[in-house]
Structure formats: C-alpha cells, structure tokens
Amino acid sequence: MVSFTINSKKVSFDGDGDTPLLWVLRDQLNMTGTKFGCGVGQCGACTVHVDGQAQRSCVTPVSTVAEQAITTIEGLAPSELELHPVQQAWLEFDVPQCGYCQAGQIMATVDLLRRNPSPTDADIDTSMTNICRCGTYARIRKAIHRAAELSAQGEQE
Amino acid sequence: MSAVLEQKTFSRRQVLIAGAGVAGGFVLGIPQLANATTDSDRMIGYFVEIRADGSVVIGSNQPEIGQGVRTALPMLIAEELDIDWSMVSVRQMPLGIIKTADGFTWKYGGQGVGGSTGLTSNWEYMRQVGATARAQLIKAAAARTGVAEAECSTRPGVVVCGSLQTAIPYGDLIADASALPLPEESPPLKDVADYRVIGSRVKSVDARDIVTGRAKYGVDTVQPDMRYAVIARAPVLNASVKSFDDTETRKVPGVVDVIKIEGPEPGAPYVILASGVAVIATSTWAAMKGRQLLAIDWYESPNATDSSERFWAENREMLKGDGQVVLDDGDFAQAIGDAETVVIRQYQVPFVSHAPLEPQNCYAYVQADECHIIAPTQMPSGASRAAAAVTGLPRENIRVDMTRVGGGFGRRLTNDYVAEAAMISMQTGWPIKLQWSREDDIKNDFYRPGGLHEMQAGLDGDGKVVAWAQRLASGSKYYRRPNMPDEDLFGAELYIDDFPRRIVDNIRMEYFHNAIGLPRGSWRAPAHTANAFVVQSFLDELAHETGADPLQLRLDLYGASREIEYGGHGGPTFNPGRLAKLISFVADKIGYGNTLPDGHGIGLASHFTFGGYAAHAIQVSVVDGKLTIERIVAAIDCGLAVHPNAVEAQLQGGTIDGISTALGLEITVLDGQVQQSNFHDYPLARIAAIPSLFESYIVPFDEQPTGVGEMGIPSAAPALTNAIFAASGVRIRALPIAAQLQI
Numbered sequence: 001m002v003s004f005t006i007n008s009k010k011v012s013f014d015g016d017g018d019t020p021l022l023w024v025l026r027d028q029l030n031m032t033g034t035k036f037g038c039g040v041g042q043c044g045a046c047t048v049h050v051d052g053q054a055q056r057s058c059v060t061p062v063s064t065v066a067e068q069a070i071t072t073i074e075g076l077a078p079s080e081l082e083l084h085p086v087q088q089a090w091l092e093f094d095v096p097q098c099g100y101c102q103a104g105q106i107m108a109t110v111d112l113l114r115r116n117p118s119p120t121d122a123d124i125d126t127s128m129t130n131i132c133r134c135g136t137y138a139r140i141r142k143a144i145h146r147a148a149e150l151s152a153q154g155e156q157e
Numbered sequence: 158m159s160a161v162l163e164q165k166t167f168s169r170r171q172v173l174i175a176g177a178g179v180a181g182g183f184v185l186g187i188p189q190l191a192n193a194t195t196d197s198d199r200m201i202g203y204f205v206e207i208r209a210d211g212s213v214v215i216g217s218n219q220p221e222i223g224q225g226v227r228t229a230l231p232m233l234i235a236e237e238l239d240i241d242w243s244m245v246s247v248r249q250m251p252l253g254i255i256k257t258a259d260g261f262t263w264k265y266g267g268q269g270v271g272g273s274t275g276l277t278s279n280w281e282y283m284r285q286v287g288a289t290a291r292a293q294l295i296k297a298a299a300a301r302t303g304v305a306e307a308e309c310s311t312r313p314g315v316v317v318c319g320s321l322q323t324a325i326p327y328g329d330l331i332a333d334a335s336a337l338p339l340p341e342e343s344p345p346l347k348d349v350a351d352y353r354v355i356g357s358r359v360k361s362v363d364a365r366d367i368v369t370g371r372a373k374y375g376v377d378t379v380q381p382d383m384r385y386a387v388i389a390r391a392p393v394l395n396a397s398v399k400s401f402d403d404t405e406t407r408k409v410p411g412v413v414d415v416i417k418i419e420g421p422e423p424g425a426p427y428v429i430l431a432s433g434v435a436v437i438a439t440s441t442w443a444a445m446k447g448r449q450l451l452a453i454d455w456y457e458s459p460n461a462t463d464s465s466e467r468f469w470a471e472n473r474e475m476l477k478g479d480g481q482v483v484l485d486d487g488d489f490a491q492a493i494g495d496a497e498t499v500v501i502r503q504y505q506v507p508f509v510s511h512a513p514l515e516p517q518n519c520y521a522y523v524q525a526d527e528c529h530i531i532a533p534t535q536m537p538s539g540a541s542r543a544a545a546a547v548t549g550l551p552r553e554n555i556r557v558d559m560t561r562v563g564g565g566f567g568r569r570l571t572n573d574y575v576a577e578a579a580m581i582s583m584q585t586g587w588p589i590k591l592q593w594s595r596e597d598d599i600k601n602d603f604y605r606p607g608g609l610h611e612m613q614a615g616l617d618g619d620g621k622v623v624a625w626a627q628r629l630a631s632g633s634k635y636y637r638r639p640n641m642p643d644e645d646l647f648g649a650e651l652y653i654d655d656f657p658r659r660i661v662d663n664i665r666m667e668y669f670h671n672a673i674g675l676p677r678g679s680w681r682a683p684a685h686t687a688n689a690f691v692v693q694s695f696l697d698e699l700a701h702e703t704g705a706d707p708l709q710l711r712l713d714l715y716g717a718s719r720e721i722e723y724g725g726h727g728g729p730t731f732n733p734g735r736l737a738k739l740i741s742f743v744a745d746k747i748g749y750g751n752t753l754p755d756g757h758g759i760g761l762a763s764h765f766t767f768g769g770y771a772a773h774a775i776q777v778s779v780v781d782g783k784l785t786i787e788r789i790v791a792a793i794d795c796g797l798a799v800h801p802n803a804v805e806a807q808l809q810g811g812t813i814d815g816i817s818t819a820l821g822l823e824i825t826v827l828d829g830q831v832q833q834s835n836f837h838d839y840p841l842a843r844i845a846a847i848p849s850l851f852e853s854y855i856v857p858f859d860e861q862p863t864g865v866g867e868m869g870i871p872s873a874a875p876a877l878t879n880a881i882f883a884a885s886g887v888r889i890r891a892l893p894i895a896a897q898l899q900i
Contacts, residue, residue, distance in 0.1 A: 027442070133841060
C-alpha cells in the first residue's frame with residue numbers, strides 16, 4: 001500500500017509498487033489529463049510535479065512517491081474560474097494544435113519558471129525537452145516568456 | 158487517402174430531416190447534397206442547434222486531429238447564420254451512415270480528413286447550412302410581425318423587422334422557424350467584404366479544455382467493464398506466430414486472457430499489420446507486464462533478410478537500367494543531346510514513421526449483433542469497414558464515435574488498430590481498450606516510402622532549362638493495395654503534373670518499383686515531401702553549375718501569374734506565378750542577397766501542394782561541421798484564410814515537421830526488423846532546434862480558400878539544405894542531415 005496526495009487529496013494504491021505513477025493516475029484514478037506518449041521518459045507528455053518538481057510519471061514507480069505531494073494538470077488552476085498564469089499564456093497565444101503534449105509542456109514550464117522566473121531563449125532551449133509532434137514550439141516559446149511576465153505581475157499585486 | 162480524394166458529385170436535396178428539441182433548445186436540420194453517384198456513403202445532413210438563451214451549438218462532423226477543423230467549420234456556419242462567435246459551442250458528431258437499397262449514404266455529410274480537404278470540401282456546404290438557417294429565422298420573424306420578409310434582416314443573434322424597435326432574438330424564433338418548409342435553393346451567401354467571423358482571429362474552441370487536461374482523446378476512453386489489451390507483434394516483417402507459452406504471463410495479477418492474433422498473408426492487402434499475441438488485463442500496466450513475459454515462437458518470414466543496405470543497393474542498380482516511362486512530353490532525348498550543359502544528380506529520401514504523439518489505441522465492444530467503436534481516427538468510415546470486416550456484422554450495427562485525435566499526419570487514415578481491437582473483443586467477449594506502446598508504433602507503421610531519385614537537366618547556352626527528367630526507384634505507397642496493377646504503382650510517388658511540367662517542354666519521368674517488405678502509407682503531403690526536396694535541391698544545383706542566382710533561376714522558370722493545367726489532387730490548375738510571388742516575398746523578408754559572415758548562408762524553396770502554395774527562406778550557420786538554424790521565414794498562399802490562427806499554426810507546424818524530419822529521422826531495416834523503437838533513436842526535434850527568429854506569413858490571393866494542413870511542409874527541407882550549401886558548400890543529397898553534419 002502506497003499513500004500520497006494528488007492535487008491535495010489523499011489517495012492510496014495497493015497494487016504493485018513498480019506500477020508507473022502514470023498508469024495509477026490514468027487507469028486507477030481516472031485522471032486522464034496526464035498523457036502516455038513514449039513510456040521511457042523521452043517525450044514528457046506525462047510530466048507531473050512531485051513535491052513541486054517536474055517528473056516524468058511514466059518512469060516513476062508509484063512506490064517512490066510515498067507520502068509525497070503530486071500535482072497534475074487537473075490541479076494546476078487555482079479554481080474553476082481562474083487559470084494558472086502558464087495556462088493563461090497558453091490561451092493567449094492559442095498554443096495547442098492536437099493538444100496531446102500540452103499538459104506536459106505546461107507542467108514542465110511551471111517547473112522551469114519556479115527555478116528560473118525569467119528564462120532567456122537559451123534557458124528555454126536547455127530546459128524544455130518535451131516533444132511536440134505538431135510543432136507548436138514557436139508559440140510555446142512566446143507563451144513561456146508571457147507566462148513569466150504574468151507571474152511577475154501576479155507577485156507584485 | 159483515396160477515400161477523401163474520390164470525386165464528389167453533389168445534387169441538392171431539400172428536406173427537413175430533424176425537428177425535435179435537444180436540451181431545451183431545438184435542432185434545425187438542413188440536409189444537403191445527396192450523392193448522385195452510385196457507390197454508397199454519400200448523403201449529407203448537418204445540425205445547427207439554437208438554444209432558448211440564444212446560444213448556438215454547432216455540430217462538427219469531421220475528425221479533429223489538431224488541424225483546427227472543429228473551429229474552422231463552425232466559423233463558416235456562424236458567419237452566414239449571423240451569430241456572435243462568443244455564443245457558439247461545438248459538439249462532436251459521430252460517424253453517420255445510412256443503409257440504402259444499394260449501399261450506404263452519409264447521414265451528416267462525407268466524414269474523413271486527409272489530403273488537406275477538411276475545409277475545402279465543406280466550404281460551400283457549411284456556409285449554405287448557416288445561410289439557410291438564417292433565412293428560416295427571418296421568415297419566422299416576418300410571419301410573426303407582419304413585416305414583409307424583404308424588410309427584415311439580422312444583426313448578430315437577432316432579427317430586425319422593418320422599423321420596429323424591438324429586435325427578436327433567434328432563441329425566441331427557433332420553434333417557429335423549425336416548422337417552416339425549407340427553400341428550394343440556398344439563399345445567397347455573403348460577400349467577402351461583409352465577413353465578420355471568417356478571416357478573424359478566432360481561437361481554438363478546445364484550447365481551455367486542453368490546457369486544463371479535460372480534452373478527451375482516444376486513450377482517455379473509459380467504459381463499463383472495460384479491459385485493457387496490448388499485443389506482442391511479430392518482430393520480423395511478415396512473420397507469424399507458430400506457438401506461444403503464456404504460463405508466466407497468466408501469473409501476473411490482473412491478466413485475464415491471452416489470445417493469438419492472426420496476421421495478414423505476406424504481400425496480401427493489410428487489414429492489420431502483424432500477427433501477434435494479445436494480453437488482456439484489468440489495467441494497461443498489467444497487460445504490458447504480461448506481454449514482457451510471453452515466450453513466442455515465430456515462423457520464418459519471407460522478408461527475414463530484408464535490409465536497408467540491400468534496398469539502396471537495389472535502387473542504385475535499377476537506376477542503371479530502363480524503367481517504366483510514366484511521362485514523356487516533347488523529345489527529352491533530343492533536347493538533352495542538344496543541351497549546352499547537362500547536370501545529373503541523385504538524391505536519397507529515407508523511409509520515415511508518422512509517430513503521432515498519441516499512440517494508436519481503440520475501444521471496441523463486439524456483441525452478438527452489434528459493435529461499438531470509440532477511436533481516434535482520420536477515417537471513421539474506414540473504422541466502420543474495418544470492424545465490419547473483422548466481425549462480419551452489418552455496418553449499420555456498428556456504432557463509431559470519434560474522439561479528439563492526438564495527431565494524424567496520415568497515420569490514422571488506416572484503421573488497422575480498430576480491426577485489432579475488434580478482433581480481441583470478439584474473441585474474448587470483453588469491452589476492450591487496445592493500447593499500443595511507442596515501440597509498437599515506431600516498429601509497426603505504414604511508413605513514408607523511401608526512394609532514390611535521379612534528376613537530369615539540360616540547359617541551353619543562355620542557361621534556360623530545355624530538358625528535364627526525374628527517375629525514381631522506390632517502394633511505392635500503393636504496394637499491397639487491393640486491385641492495384643503494377644503499372645499504377647508509380648502514381649503514389651511521381652505526381653506527373655507537378656512543376657516543371659508544361660513549363661519545360663521536354664520532360665520525362667521513369668519509375669522503378671522496389672518491393673521491400675516495409676509497410677507504407679500516406680505520410681503528410683505524401684510524395685510532395687520527397688519531390689519538393691529533390692526538385693528544389695536540384696534547381697539550386699543547376700544555378701550553381703551555370704553561375705546563375707538560385708532565386709532568379711526559379712523566377713525565370715515560374716514566370717508570370719497564370720493558370721496552367723494540373724490533373725493531380727489540388728487541380729484543376731496550378732499557378733506558378735503564385736510560387737514566384739511567395740519565394741520573392743520570403744527572400745525579401747530574410748534579406749536574401751545581403752552579405753553574410755563566413756559560414757552563414759540562406760536557402761530558398763517553394764512548392765505547390767494539393768492546391769496551396771508555400772515558400773521558405775532559412776538562414777543557417779555551419780561552423781566546424783556543426784549546423785545551427787538561425788532564422789526561418791515561412792509564407793503560405795492559401796487563397797482566403799478562413800481561420801488565420803489555424804493557418805499560421807499549420808504553416809509553423811508543417812515547417813517544423815519538415816525540418817525535424819530532414820534533420821534526424823530515418824527508419825531502417827536489418828534482418829527484416831525495423832531498427833528504431835522510440836524517441837531516443839527516432840529523435841523528433843525539440844524546441845532547441847527551432848530558432849526564436851521564426852516568422853510566418855499568410856499572403857492573401859483571392860476569395861477561394863485552399864486546404865492548409867500539408868502545404869507548410871514540402872519546401873522546408875530543401876530551403877534548409879540549400880542554406881547549408883550556401884553556408885558551407887556541403888550539398889545534402891541524402892536525408893537525414895544528421896548523418897552528414899552535427900546537429
């Protein structure tokens with residue numbers, strides 16, 4: 001039995017400890033916002049936060065997150081009405097095409113801005129390794145810069 | 158892609174087919190366009206629902222694969238209906254087919270997306286749906302107020318009658334409007350000058366659901382009592398299961414069944430790609446674990462010795478002989494014999510995989526007399542056919558629901574994974590969600606065909622191209638198609654009406670087929686990606702050989718704006734002047750002709766794809782064998798841009814797809830096995846490969862929209878390799894680039 005929190009709710013899982021967190025989220029908890037893309041930690045579609053840090057849930061055995069706090073795309077917005085600044089920036093630039101990778105892109109960006117509130121293009125190149133097959137990278141880059149601005153404004157208010 | 162490329166012959170049929178209310182509102186059904194041809198599947202109906210509060214729910218009949226069709230088609234209806242876009246929500250429609258005496262017709266219009274036709278094939282129809290709905294609302298208002306119909310008009314969401322002060326909201330009129338007979342003809346459509354929705358910067362209707370994780374894809378399907386399945390597929394092309402031992406598999410907690418999957422006969426048309434063993438479990442992970450523990454014996458395959466090395470050697474050998482002449486205008490032999498300069502080059506274009514980010518998956522529940530399919534597919538009618546073929550059930554008993562699709566790129570024109578899911582459900586009795594892994598996807602695809610092209614050109618003393626030949630040895634996409642004669646295999650790889658036909662008088666094309674066992678299919682802009690790379694590279698080489706400027710050489714060939722005959726998809730005409738305008742545009746934007754530092758260069762390319770036009774200018778540096786893309790300028794001429802955000806997105810996405818593929822992607826075979834398996838050895842480009850200096854432009858032309866899904870890709874790769882040559886003198890004649898330069 002492994003216990004942890006997801007988006008501030010307590011959950012427990014009594015299956016195999018080697019089950020990747022991704023499949024616990026998707027198959028056991030029916031939280032399907034976190035996507036399966038490669039299964040080997042390459043594409044980042046499954047990115048979630050474990051105690052605030054971005055982690056690829058497809059290669060994270062559920063046993064390793066015991067007593068930790070998981071945040072998924074479903075838990076990122078502060079409320080039904082208010083989006084996270086990164087989500088707002090994504091809407092402002094109409095980033096998604098098929099949209100399949102975007103939950104992972106957004107979770108990776110939130111972590112990047114936590115570590116580096118005002119990233120340069122070179123910082124983005126180094127940090128953002130998630131794959132977008134549709135090729136939304138030009139808008140992702142703009143949206144990251146915009147999200148940095150929105151976050152900074154939010155902190156001043 | 159043939160299903161969407163069939164000629165559509167329509168005649169109007171004016172019948173009101175729906176009237177009952179939904180969700181307190183009301184459905185105005187305006188069927189259109191019954192099929193005049195005999196072969197099934199062509200009857201059209203569509204739905205505009207106006208709710209009591211004035212909001213409008215517009216049905217979207219097409220699969221959404223990221224091309225923005227769920228936004229663009231409802232925009233057409235909203236425009237003519239005269240409704241504020243903020244009042245619109247969109248509902249996904251399922252597959253609609255109706256059995257007739259001699260086959261099937263469409264219930265909601267032709268459904269399927271491929272060949273960049275989603276918008277163009279619905280352009281008239283959706284506007285007529287909106288305009289007819291608006292006319293009915295006006296009639297209802299006129300009847301209620303006693304004001305003459307001609308004195309009534311609309312403002313967004315309301316009908317205004319003569320000098321009456323009170324406008325009547327659509328929501329108050331809809332009950333009356335629905336009871337009125339439809340007009341014989343669609344009312345006149347708006348002038349372009351009056352558009353408020355079409356051409357506006359509308360955002361994707363699904364963006365909020367996507368960024369909050371609520372959008373539902375095929376992989377997200379959950380149904381009662383559903384079991385999860387994965388398949389261990391033959392590792393060698395065309396191998397089949399001899400026997401298997403599932404003892405260890407069945408010990409995995411959650412595994413409920415293990416069954417054999419019969420594959421196709423080698424060389425026969427595909428229903429599915431491979432023979433295998435399916436593991437069914439109570440979770441995806443249990444099924445995957447169980448699969449790892451299978452011990453399977455395979456029969457020897459006739460393709461067990463296939464290899465890329467042999468494929469390329471055979472192609473080189475074939476090009477030394479004479480192939481099938483598929484185009485022979487003028488007198489090529491005479492013209493090249495008389496030419497002042499003759500240039501011959503070979504270019505190699507590899508097999509590549511689609512790799513949509515959502516791996517293939519499908520929900521299927523086969524019962525005694527019915528079947529339910531929920532699938533991410535570009536061709537829902539193909540899904541219905543695939544399920545019918547597997548189950549033997551009549552198609553009218555097969556229900557197909559479409560989810561949002563995590564990328565198409567042509568992979569999901571084929572419904573092999575639907576057939577697999579139906580097989581497993583039928584054999585086990587369970588409602589099944591079949592899940593492919595990424596490895597399943599990379600190793601089992603309908604790959605873009607690889608080929609070796611030989612280009613020949615003769616130029617006269619003035620540098621004018623007087624003779625042109627393209628000779629191609631490749632694995633045709635049409636291989637293993639049912640009823641496909643060998644002499645037609647070339648048609649998927651050489652588009653004989655492409656540039657420079659009817660511009661260069663003496664032109665010849667030859668084809669040689671290589672029957673390597675790799676499956677192949679339609680990969681975004683199919684043969685245009687290879688042919689644009691080859692032709693646009695070769696033009697640069699001609700310029701280099703004769704001392705001409707690469708831009709000027711193209712402008713001289715393209716010439717003035719004029720329509721020339723074009724018999725291929727995207728015809729009936731092609732205007733090379735639009736390519737001239739676009740390539741001049743991108744050259745100007747990037748500063749073509751300006752002096753650059755050593756090791757820097759600019760490359761240009763342009764191409765006509767399925768009715769639309771695009772051009773790229775790319776600036777790179779090559780320093781110590783290391784390539785850096787510094788700046789990209791892309792432009793598209795799609796006639797009228799209906800949904801500019803989506804046009805730009807497709808142009809940017811196509812450009813990145815072209816660059817990503819050219820930089821590092823290749824599928825190779827050794828001992829009959831695909832050697833790539835996941836993104837570590839099939840490295841799609843990440844954000845670092847794409848510079849922040851990336852401009853994309855929509856260059857308007859006329860009032861007729863073209864498709865946009867494939868136009869952005871073909872000219873990107875040759876612009877990049879032409880830039881590499883300009884920067885370094887290294888001519889890339891074989892893709893991918895990573896085999897020759899550090900990227």
